[in-house]
Amino acid sequence: MASLQVRGLSVGYGPVRALRDVTLDVPEGSVVVVLGGNGAGKSTLLRAVSRTLGFHRGAVTAGTLALDGRPLPGPGPDRAVAAGVVQVPEGRQVFARMTVADNLRAGALGARAGSRADIARSLARVHALFPVLARRTGQRAGLLSGGEQQMLALGRALMARPRLLLLDEPSLGLAPKMAATIAETVTEINAAGTSVLLVEQNAALALRLASHAYVLEVGEVTLSGPAAELAASDEVRRRYLGLTGPADGTVPAPRSPRALARWSG
Ligand code: ATP
Numbered sequence: 403m404a405s406l407q408v409r410g411l412s413v414g415y416g417p418v419r420a421l422r423d424v425t426l427d428v429p430e431g432s433v434v435v436v437l438g439g440n441g442a443g444k445s446t447l448l449r450a451v452s453r454t455l456g457f458h459r460g461a462v463t464a465g466t467l468a469l470d471g472r473p474l475p476g477p478g479p480d481r482a483v484a485a486g487v488v489q490v491p492e493g494r495q496v497f498a499r500m501t502v503a504d505n506l507r508a509g510a511l512g513a514r515a516g517s518r519a520d521i522a523r524s525l526a527r528v529h530a531l532f533p534v535l536a537r538r539t540g541q542r543a544g545l546l547s548g549g550e551q552q553m554l555a556l557g558r559a560l561m562a563r564p565r566l567l568l569l570d571e572p573s574l575g576l577a578p579k580m581a582a583t584i585a586e587t588v589t590e591i592n593a594a595g596t597s598v599l600l601v602e603q604n605a606a607l608a609l610r611l612a613s614h615a616y617v618l619e620v621g622e623v624t625l626s627g628p629a630a631e632l633a634a635s636d637e638v639r640r641r642y643l644g645l646t647g648p649a650d651g652t653v654p655a656p657r658s659p660r661a662l663a664r665w666s667g
Contacts, residue, residue, distance in 0.1 A: 403431045405428060406566055407466075407471065408450075409467075409468075413443075420443045422622050424465070424623055428597050433589070434614045435611065435629065442619055443620075444618055445601065448601055451474070451487060454479050484512065489568040489569075491570055494554075495555060496546075496558070501540050501541060502538050507561075509560070509562055531560075532553040532557055534550055548575055552580075567598045570601055573607055605638065611629075613629055615627065617632075
């Protein structure tokens with residue numbers, strides 16, 4: 403298990419400022435969620451942590467990233483993976499023409515995957531978490547359903563034995579039941595000893611899963627707190643849980659700076 407410390411992080415894509423002065427913690431053994439609408443900067447945050455910003459022509463312009471209190475290895479993603487930081491990118495990116503087995507094998511190519519015995523153990527664990535992947539082992543990944551592809555993307559990341567798992571919108575485009583299955587699995591993965599940083603638009607699901615939550619708006623953290631407290635806050639209920647107002651049908655109060663200050667403390 404690893405802990406992550408992000409301090410005063412700013413990221414730009416050329417002239418586009420995508421993150422500004424973001425400070426965030428993933429304590430060892432926790433599940434932390436970052437909520438926010440389209441374009442808020444969620445993927446950018448994960449790219450900074452997985453050291454993949456360069457692939458998107460982005461760069462850190464200020465701030466620091468630390469793993470277990472020491473500078474996060476970089477500049478490339480191979481260094482981050484070797485340190486145990488592994489990302490499951492948005493959009494269920496599997497190797498469509500390769501078999502399920504080969505996709506999982508590809509996840510074990512990094513230095514952290516360990517000996518052949520370690521890899522066999524990781525594979526057994528992935529098959530136990532996702533029995534469907536064991537049943538479809540010889541099938542081309544492109545023929546799996548969307549939910550099964552998400553399982554494969556997650557399974558492939560687990561083959562690298564992450565200490566910190568980065569998940570980019572794992573519930574995107576999945577039916578509610580499949581999204582709930584993925585969420586349960588994330589809880590199991592966390593319980594087995596992996597810290598998790600999750601970005602999600604599905605706030606209801608994510609707040610049940612996480613211990614701590616941050617809200618990003620236009621590149622800045624505007625709210626943060628224990629997930630249970632955020633789930634109960636009117637602000638979050640109204641804006642991220644789709645609940646339009648108090649049960650009595652009155653118009654919601656305007657956003658209060660004091661309430662905001664309490665959350666972003
Ligand atoms: P979504 O939920 O829609 O994926 P997001 O919260 O993940 O959104 P990001 O993808 O991190 O948001 O984008 C943050 C900002 O950076 C947006 O204004 C976006 O247009 C911009 N951006 C993202 N990637 C690039 C890029 N490769 N080049 C230029 N601008 C980019």
